[in-house]
Amino acid sequence: MGNRTIIPFGPQHPVLPEPIHIDLVVEDEKVVEAVPSIGFIHRGLEKLTEKKDFIEYVYVAERICGICSFIHGQTYCQGIEEIMKIEIPSRAKYLRTIWGELSRIHSHLLWLGLMADAFGFESLFMHSWRVREEVLNLIEATTGGRVIFGSCKVGGTRRDIPPEQMTWLLAELTKIEKEMRLIVDIFLNDNSVKHRLCGVGVISKDDAIALGAVGPTLRASGVADDMRLLKYAAFGELNFQPIVRNEGDSYGRCAVRCEELFQSVDLIRQAAAKMPAGEIAVKVTGNPDGEFFSRVEQPRGEVVYYIKGNGTKNLTRFRARTPTFANVPPLVKMLAGCELADVPVLVLTIDPCISCTER
């Protein structure tokens, strides 16, 4: 047994896009324990409900996270609509589904790029982000924003996708899909990539459930759990089955995200084919009075919003539990027993979004 040393990892580290601090207790080159600490970028967004009224707060909810911005807005709007008993038009539900899936594609491509960067494959990182840029162009053309969509509002959506734009979007998606196939082929079949991912950070099915893992981290361990099965937005009318892998290691988590890219493209095609014509928003009158737990599947996993209103224009309580927060305990479990050189890869496999976690 070697000497025990504590190596601080983060909050500033080349592999981390955002600040999280982990104290790594190492024996020689092996990590025996990891102690995480968060709280570097707390912004007090939950408290802000006291200042902003419930309609203005959509803009704040969208800014909780830059990457899943649309789905944050959608979760918030769905919660308010449920409390106020607003039935949104069917077309708005389909539009939300399409934008939600577009944001999933861009988030997963971003993650694939960061992952390639973490195991030192710089050119693959550049190619992943080149394709992501094409997706961002689609988002900008349909919503007006590249990262902050700003197209979701209480009672429906702000913008519509006209039929001719939808045809263009689908044609562009076909091109993007071809590009993605080339990139995914490298991630799933290249020997050097597999060498870094296979058998690293294995989480068993029981551990994943017991530690409360969500999203791709949970599905890579063989649990078919996806909030889209709750049939929110238009998912009830689309053919959807969650993607599950049984490896439980970093390769499994990478494979789940790779396959979800193509599933999202398929879901957008299905939604575009079934999208009914009509209104995109209904008028909202009154204030929310009641409470609701809103659960939606983000690219990183399940997000839970607790919304409570008392009949005034400001909410009394708002709480957001984001997927990274739920994935920190599985991460700590993964880190114990791994090699020090695998730590950056393992931290990235849960797709950490610390701004989300600290709100």
Add this chain to the structure above:
Amino acid sequence: MAFFQMKKMILAWTFRTPVTTKYPFQPRKICPGSRGRLDIKITDCIFCTLCAKRCPTQALEVDRENKKWHIDRLRCISCGYCVEVCPKKCLSLTGDHGIPTVTKDVETF
């Protein structure tokens, strides 16, 4: 097991031009419908203050007495809420994002 799976992609990209543009020498292509800088057609404005009341970041200020409309460009998040509520439809979001500034000035129309 495949070794150096990326060779096809590398070969293909050896003979292509870069996807990046030479900004700022080559200007950025503006996407139609992009939410950029807020623009006002001041001749149509009736100074109803609805935009200033709804602005989520309090970037707008309307002076009814002197018929002046002020905007703090650095506070504006280009969300388009003011464009939606404007009764005279004199507000619009242009595709460009304006020139960079070094001072926090309030623009007056």
